[in-house]
Amino acid sequence: MKGLFKWELSEHLRVSMLVAGIPTLLMVLTSDLLSHGRAFSYSTGGSIGGGSEGMPLSKSPTGSVILSTFGLNHFWILLSIFIIIMSAMIFRADREGGYAQAIFTLPISKKKLFGTKFLVLLVYSLLLLYLPMFLFLATAFASVPNLFSGLFGWESFRHLLVFALYFALYSASLSVLVSLVLPNSSQAIMISFILILLPSFLGLNLPPFSFVTAIPKYLGQAFSSGYVLQGVVVPAVFVVLSLVLVERRDVV
Amino acid sequence: MRRFLAGVLLSLVLSAVALLVVYPLKSGELITIPPVQVSRLESGNYTMQSTLSLHIPAWSRVNLTCGNGRGQIYLKNVFTGKIVFEAPIYGSLKASFPVPHEGTYVLAFRGNGSAICSLVVTDFHAPERTQERYSIIGIAASILLAVMIRGWSR
Numbered sequence: 324m325k326g327l328f329k330w331e332l333s334e335h336l337r338v339s340m341l342v343a344g345i346p347t348l349l350m351v352l353t354s355d356l357l358s359h360g361r362a363f364s365y366s367t368g369g370s371i372g373g374g375s376e377g378m379p380l381s382k383s384p385t386g387s388v389i390l391s392t393f394g395l396n397h398f399w400i401l402l403s404i405f406i407i408i409m410s411a412m413i414f415r416a417d418r419e420g421g422y423a424q425a426i427f428t429l430p431i432s433k434k435k436l437f438g439t440k441f442l443v444l445l446v447y448s449l450l451l452l453y454l455p456m457f458l459f460l461a462t463a464f465a466s467v468p469n470l471f472s473g474l475f476g477w478e479s480f481r482h483l484l485v486f487a488l489y490f491a492l493y494s495a496s497l498s499v500l501v502s503l504v505l506p507n508s509s510q511a512i513m514i515s516f517i518l519i520l521l522p523s524f525l526g527l528n529l530p531p532f533s534f535v536t537a538i539p540k541y542l543g544q545a546f547s548s549g550y551v552l553q554g555v556v557v558p559a560v561f562v563v564l565s566l567v568l569v570e571r572r573d574v575v
Numbered sequence: 576m577r578r579f580l581a582g583v584l585l586s587l588v589l590s591a592v593a594l595l596v597v598y599p600l601k602s603g604e605l606i607t608i609p610p611v612q613v614s615r616l617e618s619g620n621y622t623m624q625s626t627l628s629l630h631i632p633a634w635s636r637v638n639l640t641c642g643n644g645r646g647q648i649y650l651k652n653v654f655t656g657k658i659v660f661e662a663p664i665y666g667s668l669k670a671s672f673p674v675p676h677e678g679t680y681v682l683a684f685r686g687n688g689s690a691i692c693s694l695v696v697t698d699f700h701a702p703e704r705t706q707e708r709y710s711i712i713g714i715a716a717s718i719l720l721a722v723m724i725r726g727w728s729r
Contacts, residue, residue: 332576333576333577333578335578338578338579339582342585345587346590347593349594353594353601356632357604357699360632363629365627365628366628367625368624369621370621378628378654380654383630383653384629454586458712462594462708464677464678465677465708466655466676466678466704466705468655
């Protein structure tokens with residue numbers, strides 16, 4: 324089990340996707356910040372005495388720039404592409420490469436095999452999501468004092484992390500299901516692209532991009548029933564369906 | 576597993592390179608703030624003020640144009656409290672000055688005064704702290720990677 328997990332984790336194509344993905348995603352975030360990160364506020368008010376001028380991060384233009392940069396599509400489109408290809412590699416290319424036959428002869432139940440592979444996919448997806456995100460925050464906002472304590476003490480930012488998790492869970496589980504249904508990895512990649520990206524290009528408010536459109540405005544509703552349904556329940560259904568498919572069918 | 580860890584380290588090295596490339600690529604971007612009235616009026620114990628606060632994303636040059644003004648105007652970093660520019664205005668003012676750090680800046684008056692000001696922020700470069708951070712990440716990751724590969728070949 325542990326050996327299989329380590330083996331699946333260090334498969335060279337997946338590692339090279341990671342090496343290509345993290346710098347690219349970081350670059351996209353920083354470039355979005357520099358070309359679209361605009362925020363200013365004009366305030367008029369009266370106060371008794373001198374009036375304090377300190378401003379917490381959550382109420383400052385810097386805070387709204389951080390949120391609005393993650394509300395742009397570019398980062399998420401690229402991330403979903405990496406997740407789709409990664410899951411097609413983990414769940415379909417193993418059959419085409421032939422090593423699936425070797426793996427499925429191991430004395431491990433199909434459920435555990437599926438679980439291990441899905442865990443590997445989650446490790447990769449979450450690394451591709453959160454590592455560029457935190458590298459971006461740590462470098463592009465390096466001169467903001469107490470940045471991370473400010474961010475983690477801010478409810479909207481914590482909800483942003485939750486929405487990002489929903490996005491990764493939904494795209495990963497949907498593309499796993501597609502990779503298991505279709506007989507070929509290129510087909511799996513194409514169909515997953517269409518299912519995940521087309522609704523966003525058509526302007527439909529469907530997951531996973533409904534989580535991105537929620538980012539500046541509806542961050543407070545991260546745990547409302549609608550978003551939990553789209554971000555946790557639906558992915559869980561996809562995973563169960565994939566598990567049934569794996570159990571029912573022969574390896575190749 | 577070692578290959579996976581080496582991959583993570585290599586992606587950190589390349590991330591530093593990516594940041595090294597992306598700031599020069601984007602240095603031509605600009606932020607334009609339309610003219611707004613900035614003022615401060617003290618009467619007795621009561622202060623009435625209008626301020627402009629904006630986010631500046633990198634080391635940049637700020638071109639400030641004010642008209643119809645009187646008083647002492649300043650631009651201050653809200654997070655560190657450091658004043659990056661301060662000047663008296665009689666009538667109109669045109670100034671160009673660098674802002675060394677990213678963050679939220681507030682344009683306000685000291686004492687009594689008012690003016691109509693607009694800002695153009697151009698010429699972005701990576702701030703010093705940002706350069707330090709990505710250099711440290713890149714150097715540390717490449718040293719670890721080198722140690723790892725050396726252990727590998729033995």
